[in-house]
Amino acid sequence: MKHLLSGAALTALLLSSAVLPAAAQTSPCTITVGVVMELTGPAGAYGQAGAKSVEMAFRDINEAGGAAGCTLATDTRDSQSQGNVAVDQATQLVNIRKVPVLIGGIISSVSIPILTSVTAPAGVVQVSPASSSPTLTNLAQEGKTNGVFFRTITSDALQGTAAAKYAIDQGMTKLAVVHVNNDFGVNMVREFETAYKALGGTITSVTPYNEKQASYTSEATAAMEGDPEGLYLISYPVDGATIARAWISQGGAPTFLLNDGMNSADFVQAVGARYLDNAYGTSSGTSPTKSTEYFNGNYKEFSGGIDPAAPAADRSYDAGAIVGLAIAKAGKPEAAAIKDAMRQVVDPAGEPIYAGPEEFRRALGLIAEGKPIRYEGVIGPVEFDANGDITGPFRLWRIQNGEVTTVGEMSAEDVAKIKSGGN
Numbered sequence: 001m002k003h004l005l006s007g008a009a010l011t012a013l014l015l016s017s018a019v020l021p022a023a024a025q026t027s028p029c030t031i032t033v034g035v036v037m038e039l040t041g042p043a044g045a046y047g048q049a050g051a052k053s054v055e056m057a058f059r060d061i062n063e064a065g066g067a068a069g070c071t072l073a074t075d076t077r078d079s080q081s082q083g084n085v086a087v088d089q090a091t092q093l094v095n096i097r098k099v100p101v102l103i104g105g106i107i108s109s110v111s112i113p114i115l116t117s118v119t120a121p122a123g124v125v126q127v128s129p130a131s132s133s134p135t136l137t138n139l140a141q142e143g144k145t146n147g148v149f150f151r152t153i154t155s156d157a158l159q160g161t162a163a164a165k166y167a168i169d170q171g172m173t174k175l176a177v178v179h180v181n182n183d184f185g186v187n188m189v190r191e192f193e194t195a196y197k198a199l200g201g202t203i204t205s206v207t208p209y210n211e212k213q214a215s216y217t218s219e220a221t222a223a224m225e226g227d228p229e230g231l232y233l234i235s236y237p238v239d240g241a242t243i244a245r246a247w248i249s250q251g252g253a254p255t256f257l258l259n260d261g262m263n264s265a266d267f268v269q270a271v272g273a274r275y276l277d278n279a280y281g282t283s284s285g286t287s288p289t290k291s292t293e294y295f296n297g298n299y300k301e302f303s304g305g306i307d308p309a310a311p312a313a314d315r316s317y318d319a320g321a322i323v324g325l326a327i328a329k330a331g332k333p334e335a336a337a338i339k340d341a342m343r344q345v346v347d348p349a350g351e352p353i354y355a356g357p358e359e360f361r362r363a364l365g366l367i368a369e370g371k372p373i374r375y376e377g378v379i380g381p382v383e384f385d386a387n388g389d390i391t392g393p394f395r396l397w398r399i400q401n402g403e404v405t406t407v408g409e410m411s412a413e414d415v416a417k418i419k420s421g422g423n
Helices: 007-016 044-064 083-096 108-122 134-141 156-169 183-198 217-223 237-249 265-271 290-303 313-330 335-344 357-368 412-419
Strands: 030-037 071-078 101-104 125-128 149-151 174-180 202-209 230-234 256-258 279-284 351-353 373-377 394-400 403-410
Touching: 030 044, 030 083, 030 313, 044 071, 044 290, 044 313, 044 357, 071 083, 083 101, 083 108, 101 108, 101 313, 108 125, 108 134, 108 149, 108 183, 125 313, 125 335, 134 149, 134 156, 134 183, 156 183, 156 256, 156 279, 156 394, 156 403, 156 412, 174 183, 174 217, 174 237, 183 202, 183 230, 202 217, 217 237, 230 237, 237 265, 265 403, 290 313, 290 357, 290 373, 313 335, 313 357, 313 373, 351 357, 357 373
Parallel strands: 030 071, 030 101, 101 125, 125 149, 174 202, 174 230, 230 256, 256 279, 351 373
Antiparallel strands: 279 394, 394 403
């Protein structure tokens, strides 16, 4: 992620282009999909990676022949990592551009207001690659999503539990918690706290923080109470680095448990690798497929240097691929038809399809013949439940010598067992 463009430069680039490969520009029609990503602000690194992934997926489908006889294009807007800005941008895309699908946001505090204020009332399909808040599940269960919301990441109701077990397994039995004070952070803490205490862990303090502060000294000082042996930091790379430095400068033990978004080269560099050799984290995992191999081999060149392991990159490609295939399956750019097709293109009984132009060409042929397909993505085979959620494994990682390395995996079944009271 060291090669990411500046926020302003990338925003200008994305807003001035619409994923129209030269070979596809003669297509008689264009279907535009709205994209609202966090290109700047605390989650800017995620959104920059995610936006390029969606572009890559659409390029691949266009090279395969397009969707419903048309070229796929994106109209990408910057949420600035702020919910109110995201709602304004989504409103323009849905009400003025009349997009049938919107991909985004990345963080839950952006995706939720888009859903409740814009896409659900309008009946427009929304797919988030990385918003993991359990609130999104709750909204679906309460009938407030109009059935239009899907996501290609597992819920924090599961990740918080996985993090608790991982912490105990690493001997972290007495932790302070500092978390971003938004829906994502609050829910992650709640799920973690329940599982961690049940597994024998002690939480010495829970300190929320507000984003984009110049200093987090007071939060770090508050977290020192109770003599914790380490810190569970639920944050984003920019603020997270500032908090970690404050923690260390206040004399906090350089032992960290981190959430998925902290799997970031920028975070490691900003804090200093020498302070992070005892840092561990969890991420929504993958079950590698041929799509994983394709993405890892091609994304960096396409994105201009972004690492394929960048948070949100892999699952954003899958979000774009599933949306593109769903439009092809629907046969028209109408939200209701696309909503129905979202589950049909990941049909467990379908012919396996993988990422890349050649595979998408095969998928389009099968769709034209009326045959079922199962897109097996970069993150693995997915299937949407009634709430638009997926399940899957969790990646266990740590930082050593400045590098993030995978050290294990926790299955969805193991996490469910812990959540239900088993060890």
